[in-house]
Amino acid sequence: MPDFASPLFHAALALDLVAIDPGLGGLVLRARSGFVRDAVVGRLSRLPLPLTRLHPQVSDEALYGGLDLAATLAAGTIVQEQGLLTTPSTLLLSMAERCPPGLAARLAGCMDREAGHMLIALDEGAEPDEACSPTLADRVAFRVDLEGATLAETRAPLDAPDLAEARARLAQTMVTLDLHRQTAELAVAFGVDGLRAPMFAIRAARAHAALRDAPLAAADVEVACAMVLAHRATRIPERDEDTETESPEPPPPDDGDGAEETPDQDSLEIPQELLLEAVSALLPPDLLDQLQARALRGARGSGAGAVQKGNRRGRPLPSRPGRPGNGARVDLVGTLRTAAPWQRMRAETAAVRDGLHIRASDIRLKRYEDRSDRVLIFAVDASGSAALARLAEAKGAIELLLGEAYARRDYVSLIAFRGTASEVLLPPTRSLVQTKRRLAELPGGGGTPLAAGLQTAMAEAEAARRRGMSPTICVLTDGRANIALDGSADRKQAAADAEKIARIARASRIEGLVLDCGNRPERSLATLADVMGARYLALPRANAERLSAAVSAALGD
Amino acid sequence: MKAPFPFSAIVGQDDMKLSLILTAIDPSIGGVLVFGDRGTGKSTAVRALAALLPPILRVEGCPVNAERPEDVPDWAVLETKTVSEAPTPVVDLPLGVTEDRVTGALDIEAALTRGEKAFQPGLLAKANRGYLYIDEVNLLEDHIVDLLLDVAQSGENVVEREGLSIRHAARFVLVGSGNPEEGELRPQLLDRFGLSVEVGSPPDIESRVEVLKRRDAYDRDHAAFMLRWQAEDAAIRERILTGRKALKKLDTPDETLTDVATLCVALGADGLRGELTLLKAARAYAAWRDDTALTRKHVRDVAAMALRHRLRRDPLDEAGSGTRVERVVEEVFA
Incomplete structure (x- = not known):
């Protein structure tokens, strides 16, 4: 078992395997830009195909080729431009965490057609919920997180085996194990549902054997499964022998090669435990956090949120100069109007040619004004003071609001605060079934950490705004804050903390709504709403329908 | 390619x-x-x-x-x-x-x-x-x-x-x-x-292994694999062509129409599109099986796929609508 403790080694091995078998699709490299990442990117030259750089805003024309407008207008004859995807190449997608769903789907389609492209996605996400689109991540075999790699490691020499020879050996690799069954069973054990992953594991095992120039052995399967399955795992399989720790400890790195230790296993089944161990060693330490963070990203636009300017739909605005492409539409009349005054002059100077003389600088694009999607962030007080009956009412109200949000195609996010902390029950989603399920499971009891709830809601709102949505925070509570941000039961501190967060919310101009659903209106909540710049609605003895009507009215539709 | x-x-x-x-x-x-x-x-x-x-x-x-x-x-x-x-x-x-x-x-x-x-x-x-x-x-x-x-x-x-x-x-x-x-x-x-x-992914290991094996064979020995399955693809194509001819001659008895209508009413499917699609799907299914007459069995077999997405749905309802269709089919055709 190779030493995966070094992320650089891990990345180098992944690249070697991809170079041997391009069918592995490629690699998601999670790292901020820097020396360490550059060291890995430097090794991309070892891949058999030329490198093509892409960025998340790349246009269709650039991808698929099309009319070279400037050249065409200058020459007066059609000049075509080659697309980046026309010939097979290694696609290097930078800022993959910002890749819009449209581009992800196009690249995925390109990979599915098996025209020979490879994808290296550089994921620079800082937060766990900023990650490379799952559509793309699913189509490449490997994922390497370079976090923790040190500069010193980049200086350590990595061996550079001859890949061309290994590639030639790939077809002749002997397989004596029941590779298919092993990988299928292992994938199930780790809760990897799709069948792409075990497929990649099989290929990776073969490529690894070819790299070692040896018949396929248990060690190859171990390495392959560890590299392909670990980051896709959705659960940690229970082991019968011992359940020593909750988080699996990495096994002590083997000194020798695994195959040397177990030479007699070539024709036998590999013990399942061995493979489980191998994969567990590479399981990301924050697996459970990541599972939660697999946020849902959808299409945007045409919602009820803030106004944003676009070039495809909405209310028309005056046209602007620019290049067509990337979905922009040419304003033909505007373009002709711009070109018109110059016609005589251009006709005199240009070569003899009939028709209009239009230059690239004349092109005018249509622009529209549209509304971005709105996301409603519910921060629900599930503390003990919001006694069970009230909690049930709050749930009922939220369900009604959800129904309305569905009709308006709004996104919904759910945060609960109780005890000493708050948690995100659901990141922004349009899936109402999930929201309802989480809501039903929401337990009650404990203190009222209002500040913590507001803080989480703020973080969620900021994240949503970064994704181009318009957030609205809706706080449902019934009482005074009594738990401070640090978790201590200090009423004074708690109130001060809540006010502080409310002030930040106001400064970042996040729309808000405070719903007081206590038995009597609570003065401190009205003050809080004032500080937050939010609307305050006292709903003593609120029933679900009144609550929902109040929110709808406050949101102005 | x-x-x-x-x-x-x-x-x-x-x-x-x-x-x-x-x-x-x-x-x-x-x-x-x-x-x-x-x-x-x-x-x-x-x-x-x-x-x-x-x-x-x-x-x-x-x-x-x-x-x-x-x-x-x-x-x-x-x-x-x-x-x-x-x-x-x-x-x-x-x-x-x-x-x-x-x-x-x-x-x-x-x-x-x-x-x-x-x-x-x-x-x-x-x-x-x-x-x-x-x-x-x-x-x-x-x-x-x-x-x-x-x-x-x-x-x-x-x-x-x-x-x-x-x-x-x-x-x-x-x-x-x-x-x-x-x-x-x-x-x-x-x-x-x-x-x-x-x-969904196949639930049992056996079919998963089979998928992996076939895919692997497709990747590694492409020509032989395509040759191996060419005949079966051709057989399906033939059956589609036969089915298209058979569809024209297929009888639709009145009781099947009643079955279709009863089913859709019992399910509360919106509009008549559901009925029409269910009928067409059942007829196509009968033609595919090369049966000479449309029967209740055909309707029953395609009911879930023709109707599951047409139920007047509470957006918050999480029960699978496929099972709902099947339950009603059982009741109506009991």
Whole structure:
């Protein structure tokens, strides 16, 4: 078992395997830009195909080729431009965490057609919920997180085996194990549902054997499964022998090669435990956090949120100069109007040619004004003071609001605060079934950490705004804050903390709504709403329908 | 480019395969919606379908695949009018596609360089008489969805923009696939799909191993694998052709009509589209099985795929609608 403790080694091995078998699709490299990442990117030259750089805003024309407008207008004859995807190449997608769903789907389609492209996605996400689109991540075999790699490691020499020879050996690799069954069973054990992953594991095992120039052995399967399955795992399989720790400890790195230790296993089944161990060693330490963070990203636009300017739909605005492409539409009349005054002059100077003389600088694009999607962030007080009956009412109200949000195609996010902390029950989603399920499971009891709830809601709102949505925070509570941000039961501190967060919310101009659903209106909540710049609605003895009507009215539709 | 994975070599996923075959027998059923997780062979099946479908006759070079020379739209300038065989078009509609690409638009190239007002046909023209495939259909932008709904209903694409006034036939089978976790589909669009199936990874290890083995063989020994499955694909193609003929001769007894109507009333399915689709699907299914008469069994077998997405649905209801259909079928046909 190779030493995966070094992320650089891990990345180098992944690249070697991809170079041997391009069918592995490629690699998601999670790292901020820097020396360490550059060291890995430097090794991309070892891949058999030329490198093509892409960025998340790349246009269709650039991808698929099309009319070279400037050249065409200058020459007066059609000049075509080659697309980046026309010939097979290694696609290097930078800022993959910002890749819009449209581009992800196009690249995925390109990979599915098996025209020979490879994808290296550089994921620079800082937060766990900023990650490379799952559509793309699913189509490449490997994922390497370079976090923790040190500069010193980049200086350590990595061996550079001859890949061309290994590639030639790939077809002749002997397989004596029941590779298919092993990988299928292992994938199930780790809760990897799709069948792409075990497929990649099989290929990776073969490529690894070819790299070692040896018949396929248990060690190859171990390495392959560890590299392909670990980051896709959705659960940690229970082991019968011992359940020593909750988080699996990495096994002590083997000194020798695994195959040397177990030479007699070539024709036998590999013990399942061995493979489980191998994969567990590479399981990301924050697996459970990541599972939660697999946020849902959808299409945007045409919602009820803030106004944003676009070039495809909405209310028309005056046209602007620019290049067509990337979905922009040419304003033909505007373009002709711009070109018109110059016609005589251009006709005199240009070569003899009939028709209009239009230059690239004349092109005018249509622009529209549209509304971005709105996301409603519910921060629900599930503390003990919001006694069970009230909690049930709050749930009922939220369900009604959800129904309305569905009709308006709004996104919904759910945060609960109780005890000493708050948690995100659901990141922004349009899936109402999930929201309802989480809501039903929401337990009650404990203190009222209002500040913590507001803080989480703020973080969620900021994240949503970064994704181009318009957030609205809706706080449902019934009482005074009594738990401070640090978790201590200090009423004074708690109130001060809540006010502080409310002030930040106001400064970042996040729309808000405070719903007081206590038995009597609570003065401190009205003050809080004032500080937050939010609307305050006292709903003593609120029933679900009144609550929902109040929110709808406050949101102005 | 490598030939796609053969249709007949797909392990399991019988619902999905059957629904695609039924639309091949009777395209007027109106499309298939495939919902399921990643890596369950949704796109593989649709891409395989292209190789499976029987060829169509069309005027050579016609942008809308017209069957007869007189159907060729007048804006299309063709050199020949010969009719020849061509594969049934299966057109991909990529996510984030622009309206221009879908409906077609003014040919900017021709307009700017030659000063001609020409129409550049879009994907709808290309998909006429064939299939239009949308992967990740639930992420499709709303304005494109509206456009597709309009065309799918009228069977005609009307372009009125930039001084163009063009209309052409656009009859296609809409095939959509998506992952329900990423968002839901508007009920209006749901209803436009004739059939709806849910796919998942095979539950048992045996079929998973079989999938892996076949895929591995496809990757490693492509030519031999294609040869191995060619005959079975051809057999399905034959059966589709036979089914199309059989469909014309198939009797629909009155009691089956009553069955269909009773079922839809019991389920509270909106509108008459449900009844019509269920009937068409049952007839296509009978033709596929080469049965001579339509019976209750046919209706029963296709009821779930024809109706599960049409139930008047509480958006917050989480019970699978497929099971709801099956339960009602059991009650009605008990």
